[in-house]
Amino acid sequence: MHPGSNLLTADRCVRFHALSTPQKVAISDACGQLTYAQLDRRIDQVIDMLSALGLRKGDRVAVMLRNRLEWAEILLGCARSGIICVPVNSRFMDAEVAHVVAHSEATAVITEVALAPRIDAVRGIGSIPTENFLLVGAEEREGYTVYENSLRTAPVVPQTEPVTESDCWFLGYTSGTTGKPKAVIINHRCRVLAACYAAIEYGVGEDDKTLLVMPLFHSNGIFFMLLLLHVGGTVHVAEEFHPEGVLRAISEYGITLISLVPTMYAMILALPDSVRSSYQLASLRVTLSSSAPLLAKTKEDMLAFFPGASIYEFYGSTEASFVTSLKPRDQMRKLRSVGQPFFGTEVRLLDVDGAEVAVGEVGELWSRSVMQSFDGYYNDPEVTRASYLEGGWFSAGDMATRDDEGFITIVDRKKDLIISGGENIYPTEVENVLARHPAIAEIAIVGMPDQTWGDRVCAVVRTQPGQTLALDELRRWAKERIADYKCPRELQIWEELPKGPTGKLLRKNIRDRLAL
16 A cells, blocks of 8 residues: 555544444443544544644644543544644653653643643643643543633634644553653554454454453554554443443443453452342453463453353563464463464564574564564654664563474563563562562562563562661652553562673573572
8 A cells, every 4th residue: 555545544433434324433431432423523623722822744742541432533633634642651750751751752731630630740842832642531620721622613724734643643652671751653554454454353343342441542442442443443432440330331321342351350260149140241252361471360350250251361561462363272272372463464583693592492482474563663663773673673571482383482581570460560660660669679679470460560679778668668758750651569578689690681690589
């Protein structure tokens, strides 16, 4: 497809379904719903509103909201106008929010009352005009313009620059090894093709309804919203995850597909039998899981509890989209595997010299596909170069093996990435923050296997002479500076932390000792 084409832009699906099935519900939340015709109209209103604020194609708007249906119109308004959306993790603290807003060079911000104090902290960063701080919801706050008022009163501003499928749709901020999130440049084409391929893989069509629990500041949440809108299905947005709330929504809305992380499934299955048996779940036909392999016991319990639903697991990343898929037929015979390469994807496992490793040997996992964003990291050419090989091969740094049937198993995480409850956590980032605690002389953060969270964040600390430290105290201190999910769930005080000859922390030695 010619790079100048607009056939694969993310918003086109809504315009198509607004013409063919205008009265069908496209998206809903606890407060309301939008048909495809209404969503299409509000997308145009978002464009007029942002244009009236002075934003044009290529400008960036930072969006920090909890899950709500406004996310859809904002994301797709950006898609149709060429204005770049910058989703901001609603769990970020002041410094993290400030980095994203400054690094992205945003010229407008959209938030809600509950999150506004963290947005207030970024005022004065860059050159965001006062009138470009917008507030979603019924409440008002000094220094903000009410989003809904602006949406309804903005004059029509004709678009002068066409949007093409190779243009950036949004900047997906991911955890960085240096402690600062890095921004993946996501174009329209890669996400629309991923929606097409996923619809084939999972058999998703216009009769499907999904419950969107994953946060819409995450690539996962954005993708599954787009997938259902792409095929003309219906999206119900949950503000946040509640185990019983998932069951209630499946029963009430006739949900057919859900995408969760293993921790969430484990929490649902841990509900009392009296609670679980009180909901009608026969509509559910597809359960998807990502971020970490499902435990065999969890799979068995899911198959028993959702007897009409197939289990799919997938491995991927913001940069590469889908990489592998473990299909229902292989769930119990390929435990801990993340499956075979996804439709349209090539996978290579390479050693340190760039040579293919043999079956059963560990290598770094590299992938390439038309779903992959080849546009790199925004304002970070060095990291972009380090993550890509000639020919468009990308690596997230995971180490894996391949068996004689081509099934991939992730065996370690290069750069010591921790995945807890589906969230990516880099130890260096947490260490850099917690090392400032006055009682800490030295600290190491590692992830340890956990039945509920996948990994739990563990802090191993050498304290300052004469100082003591308790887990509750450390967590309270940490929560004021970093997102809650990054805070340690376990604390051990050691007299000395193991290091190599160059003074580098030996995280493997620490994990081995914690496992005893």
